[in-house]
Amino acid sequence: MASPHSTRATMARRRGSLFRRSKRVAPHSPGAAPVQTLAKAVALLVAVAGNAKTEPTILAAQDYIDTRVGRETEDALGILTMLSSYYDRVLDMAKFGAVAERRYALARKLHGPVARPTVLAAVSLCVVQWNLGKGQAAVELMTPLHGKLPEKTPAEMELAGRVYDCTGTAYYSMDQNREAEIAFRRALALFERAEGPQGGNAIDVMASLANTLRRLRRDGEALALAKRVEGLAKPGSEVLSRIDWARAPTSDPLEAARAEFAQTEARYGAKSPVTDMAGASYGIALIEAGRFAEAEPFVARLEAAAGNPSIPASVRIKLLIGRIAMITTQDKGSFDRALPVIEQLVAIAKRSEAGSDKLLIDFQM
Numbered sequence: 001m002a003s004p005h006s007t008r009a010t011m012a013r014r015r016g017s018l019f020r021r022s023k024r025v026a027p028h029s030p031g032a033a034p035v036q037t038l039a040k041a042v043a044l045l046v047a048v049a050g051n052a053k054t055e056p057t058i059l060a061a062q063d064y065i066d067t068r069v070g071r072e073t074e075d076a077l078g079i080l081t082m083l084s085s086y087y088d089r090v091l092d093m094a095k096f097g098a099v100a101e102r103r104y105a106l107a108r109k110l111h112g113p114v115a116r117p118t119v120l121a122a123v124s125l126c127v128v129q130w131n132l133g134k135g136q137a138a139v140e141l142m143t144p145l146h147g148k149l150p151e152k153t154p155a156e157m158e159l160a161g162r163v164y165d166c167t168g169t170a171y172y173s174m175d176q177n178r179e180a181e182i183a184f185r186r187a188l189a190l191f192e193r194a195e196g197p198q199g200g201n202a203i204d205v206m207a208s209l210a211n212t213l214r215r216l217r218r219d220g221e222a223l224a225l226a227k228r229v230e231g232l233a234k235p236g237s238e239v240l241s242r243i244d245w246a247r248a249p250t251s252d253p254l255e256a257a258r259a260e261f262a263q264t265e266a267r268y269g270a271k272s273p274v275t276d277m278a279g280a281s282y283g284i285a286l287i288e289a290g291r292f293a294e295a296e297p298f299v300a301r302l303e304a305a306a307g308n309p310s311i312p313a314s315v316r317i318k319l320l321i322g323r324i325a326m327i328t329t330q331d332k333g334s335f336d337r338a339l340p341v342i343e344q345l346v347a348i349a350k351r352s353e354a355g356s357d358k359l360l361i362d363f364q365m
Helices: 004-022 032-049 052-069 074-089 093-111 116-131 135-145 154-173 177-195 200-215 219-232 238-247 253-268 273-288 292-306 313-330 335-352 357-364
Strands: none
Touching (some): 074 093, 074 116, 093 116, 135 154, 154 177, 154 200, 200 219, 219 238, 313 335
């Protein structure tokens, strides 16, 4: 009996030779269609598997389609769709972004701006953009689709709902919570019409809406919606981890901020702007509680984000306000040390219009 190692080696040789042999087949010869179908099938299986070791195989399939069938064909679009799914699964946002942009451009060229393949590609690109701190770009990508898509069949309602859902998440990533609420409510209405309130999409956006309402300090509404999620979701569902705060409500703002940060980091990853925003809130809560020793390394971790233009201005302002509070509270005579931070805060608020007039007056006095 052959060993597992020799079996894997044989399979690897077969995978490696598949696309080399296929390149000898002329694009329009009788053997071309089966080979390109096989290439797409292999790519699909690899995309579903979703682990780092399978990337060369799906890229080989893409190379075959691009060189032997064409870069601007339906087959190429199919491979890009699979590759997008793959990079989404392995959370490689840098590569996901490049593929998502090409996929969207090609889908738009082949099908027009509002066809289903194009809208799906746009939603995929939207996800990448807000994950990379480009929430405004994501909103601008989605907004032209609002009200332009058919909403008659369940499939159409589900697709339109995904557009509003991604819009809401993009707004949420920029701390524009009122706008996020509007988008999430529209998505929820569409998902409930498409699949009922017990559908996975509907339950997921309910959790998003509950967290948004919580940010808006509408705790009663947030808790009621979170309880609804608990009643509809299956035991052990991932969505339940997003509303842990509802199962153990606390009046302690520090504990609430800590829990939100932990849940957000677990869901979106340590480098997401959404995590930065939750982290800024937690850092400020630590400062307000006078727990400076705990806040210092945490704020230091996020300090670079204050100067990063890709991070939403509202997040940077929150961070800077917390930094000012820490400096002035620790040392009552340290206003001079806080002055550069105040100047940075005012400059960001003026450029972005993210700060209120009162905030600008307070810090320019």
